[in-house]
Amino acid sequence: MPFKNLVSLPSPMELPPVERARRWWRRLTPHRQDRVAMLAPLAAVLLFFAAIVAALGYLRVEEIDREREAVQRDVEYTQQRLRLRLLERQEQLMRIAREISSRELDLDDFRTRSESMINQYPELQGIAWIDDRRRVRASFGTAVRTAHELQQTFDPAKRNDTDSGFSLARESNQPVYQQRVWSTEFAPLLQMHIPLNERGRFSGVLMAEYSVDGLYRYGVPSEVSARYAVSLLDVNGKLLAGTVIPNKKTVTGLLPWTNPTNEYAMPVSPVGSGLVIRAQAYRASLGVIGSGLFWLVATLSVMTAWMLIANWRHTRRRVQAQQALMSETNFRRAMESSMLTGMRAMDLQGRITYVNTAFCQMTGWTESDLVGRTAPFPYWPDADREHLASHLEKELAGKTVPGGVQVRVKRRDGSLFDARLYVSPLIDSQGTQTGWMTSMTDITEPNRVREQLSASHQRFTTVLEALDASISVAPLGSDELLFANKLYRQWFGTQSGGHLQLVAEAGMPPSPTNDESQDSVDSFAGLPTSSLPDTDSENAEIFIRPLGKWLEVRTRYLSWVDGRLAQMVIATDITSRRLAEEQAATQAERAQTSSRLITMGEMASSVAHELNQPLTAINNYCNGMVSRIKAQQISEQDLLGALEKTAHQAQRAGQIIQRIRSFVKRSEPNRTPSEVSVMVAEAVELAEIELRRFNVRLNHYVAARLPLLMVDPILIEQVLVNLLRNAAESIDIALRQTSERIVELRVVPRHIEGKPVIEFSVQDTGKGLAPEVMARLYEAFYSTKSDGMGIGLSLCRSIVESHLGRINAENLYNGTEVSGCRFSFWIPMTEAALPDASANSAKAIKPLDI
Structure with missing residues (x-):
């Protein structure tokens, strides 16, 4: 087959480790390769140092464990020695106790045997025979003083350790060991109380005192005390006898490199937890930190790590410099592309060499369309080319305007916008001028806002000129008039005299004078207007004789547009x-x-x-x-x-x-300090004629020691007379019986609306007021009488309110039936109406029947 000669590639897991490492290294980026090349040697050094420290630490831990086991064995051995010694003394003392209980031992024999035991055993300090009433029958050694203390203890709150041991032995009927509290008066002692039972009845205790120091000296083997710091402690861990090594856990705060002291403690039997034996091993070795090999390895590791870190830092600084340069370049490019101000650079011949993104966005032309172009530029409007060409010639000649120049710029689509150009020389790194730098800002919107502000200012000025109030603004400490509207100019002219006259005659705070003729800085500039104190004369009414007018003057402080503190005065006719x-x-x-x-x-x-x-x-x-x-x-x-x-x-x-x-x-109207009792008496004198005609009885009461009121007495008498006459007429209309024809007048002090007042009330027994009458009660020219004019209660209300008081009317009910009406009004007391101001006023008037 044709594919028979093809060789299959091995999988990554089938490759040897070295080959796999090479492939992994090649897949890393150069930056990661630098980091791995730096961290790998440093990690190897740290691993080597950690291995050495771990080995030394393991050996040290093994040594400490072996030492701890040895300390535990020796402490247990010493505890057995002390136990046997205490049990031997306990058996001897219990034999004496049995002889005392069976009366085989008298006092002389007891003293003899006690003396013999104390002389024979140095740790035994004293023996005492105490009966059941805490009386000392016989004692020898240090027990004499302790037995007498026991005999003198009767108050339960003052019981000592000896008395506690005595009570425990009596209750448990067993030998009791008691650790006596250590004080500066005597050395630490260990007491043993053996109960005495005579024919099954408790007959006292046999008390023996051991010296803890003696137990330590004669009970602790010398070979143990030579190897360890052996000590005897009480239940609270307080040292009673022996030596102690300071615990490095408390001295160093249990730092990881300190060598802890091996120690072991256990209670001494048969005393129990009241006496604890502890042994601490002496530290002879230096431990891991004190080993010379440790310091040699540590020094070499630190030097190697330092050299690796120094090399890595040097490489890192070079990489950072490269990254900073790239970041700076990218930042400048991003800033030039994102800024809203257009930037254009030209050489000394007027050829464009650079335009930023904002310049291209403003004009609509691209960078390739503008760079390399000379005047006339495509963004010049056709109508302004001559003017812009002359301006460019001045720029190239170095005749630049510091505040910039405003021009019109044509976009690519043919639209125009307003721009301001600022030109500055372009200097290279060697300090040589290579061209000109131009910044262009679109000011179309600011121009539109400025025009709107100008129109708004014109409208605002028109409104102020048309006001029917005089408005003027002048700075503090100066005769300058900052603003004056039309009405002010008609009344006072164009000078600040009228402004100062209004301020002075209104009684307002005068403007402080300040001679600033030789100082161009306003001394009041920057002073916050909120910190100026408010005065009561900011709103005043004055009469200007030259004008023949009454003016209401209002003033306030404000910060003028140039920062000076100014005062505005508004005067209304x-x-x-x-x-x-x-x-x-x-x-x-x-x-x-x-x-x-x-x-x-x-x-x-x-x-x-x-x-x-x-x-x-x-x-x-x-x-x-x-x-x-x-x-x-x-x-x-x-x-x-x-x-x-x-x-x-x-x-x-x-x-x-x-x-x-x-x-x-x-x-x-004449408001004078008036006595309430006098006003009431004169009003009653006037009204009693009318009351007598209606066959009405008047009962009136005036509280004693009322202060003087700042009122017009005639007006207050008029209110009282009207209310009394109305009450009499109401009773007459109601056709009440003679016994029910009563009018009550009361004058008492009260607190209403949080202030002290004098209340006048007139109460009748008529038919009251109908709801529709109550709604129109104080309406002028409204009356329920056929021959009434309807001005009485309206005037009463006006008089009371002119005295800063209030008048009120309410119906009185007897169940659901109206039994009368009550008119009341109050007048506030003035500050001058002190409690002693009416010392000469009449006392309370007794009720008078008419």
Whole structure:
């Protein structure tokens, strides 16, 4: 067959490792080959160093394990020695305890045997015989002091370690070991309490004290203490006896290269966890870090790695420089292509050598169409070629304009746009000029915006000129007038005198004077207008005599277009409004006077009846005196008495007439500090005539120590009289019984809307107010009376509100039935109305029945 001689290619897995490595190396990019060539030797050095460290570490770990096993064996051996020694003493002491319990041992024999044991065994410090009442029967050695301390302990809160061991031995009936707390007064001691049982009854303990240091000296084998640092510790790990090696775990913070100290600890039986023996091996070897071979290998590895890294860094810097150069070139090309400003380069002869993408997009011509071209260029408009040619000649001659020049440019489709050209010399790296660089910016849109702003400014100026208010702007500290509209120029001319006059007469903060004649910098420039303090005189009404007008002046500070701080003043003619306000005030005053006259007209019959009594009395007194004088039947004393009574009645009639005159007399409002009690008394005196005519009883109450009110007393009396008369008429219309014909007047202090006020309230027992009447209650010329004018309550409301108060009306209910009406109004207290200002005012008036 023809295909019989073909040889099949082996698969990659069938190739030898060296061949597979070659193929893999060839598939890598040059950059990756450089990185692998650098990292492979460095990885080999690090692997070699890691292998050496691992081998040395393994050997060191094996050595530490063997040492730890040896320490454990020696500690267990030492613990057995201590255990046997303690058990021997325990057996001897328990034998003495049994003899004491069976009363075979008296006190003298006890002292003898105790002395013998203490002398024979150095670790035994003292023995004490204590009965069940903690009394010391006999003691020897250091146990004398401990036994006496036990005997003196009665307070449970002050029990010591000895008392705790005594209690444990009594409860468990077994020998108890107790570790006594170590203090500076005595060395560490170990107590053993053996219970005494006499005929099955607890009869005390046999207490023995061991010196922990003695146990260490005579119980620890010398061969063990020579190899290790052996120590006896309490349950908290506190050293009682022996030596200790500082643990490197605490000293070095368990760093990975430190050699930990081999140690082993276990409790001493039969004491238990109260006494622990610990052995620490002395470190004689330097470990892995201290090995000379380690440092030799480490030094060689570091030197090799350093040389490899230095070579790699040098190569990397060269690669980075190449990449930076390529990135810079690409960035400049991208920047030139993406910028919106057109760039054009020409040589010294005026031939185009370079144009960027933006220039081509602006003109519509490609780079191949423009490069190499000379004037006239295809983007020049036909009508402007002569002008552009002369401008190009000036550019090539070096006569460039720093601010650029505005020209028209023709696109390829024939459309035109406005552009600004900036020309600068083109300098090469040797500092030689090789041509000219031109930047072109499309300013069609800015020109359109500038034209719109100009038109908008013209419209704004037209509006300001047509305003019926004077507007002027002047900088602070200068006599310059920055802006003035038409009305200002008609009133004050073109100077800043009128502006300063308005500011001065309005009482506004004057502009600070500043001599800037020798300084071109405004000292107020940059001062933020928000930091200027607000004043109460920013809105004022003034009268300008030369103009014969009332002006409302408003001012504010603003930052002028050049950064200077300026003051704007707006003056509005309010002469007609002031005249209307004065006429309205005059009409209101006339309405108040008319209301009082109408009130007195309605009360005329009652006033005539009131005056009839004193006049009749005067007539009777005079006729009586004439008759008795003619009959010569009167003495001088009787004549004087009759004349005094006549004078009293005449004075009473005069007071009634004077009160009526003062009430109806027209006068200007005069707000003075007035006493509430006096105003109420005079109003009641005027109203009681009308109330008596309607057969209505008045109860009034005025709170004591009320402050003075800054009011017009006549106006407040007018409000009270109107409300009292309306209450009496309401009761009369309701046809109430005599016992129900009552009007209550109360004057008390209150807090309304968060401020202190004086409240006046008039309450009647009439039929109340209908809903439709309540809705139109204060409407002028609206009245429910057939002969009423409808101005009483409207004037009352105006008077109260002119005193910054409020008036209110509400119906009173007895279940669902209306039982009366309550009118109330309040007047706010002024700051001058201090609590002691009414110290001389009348006290609370008792209820008065009329």
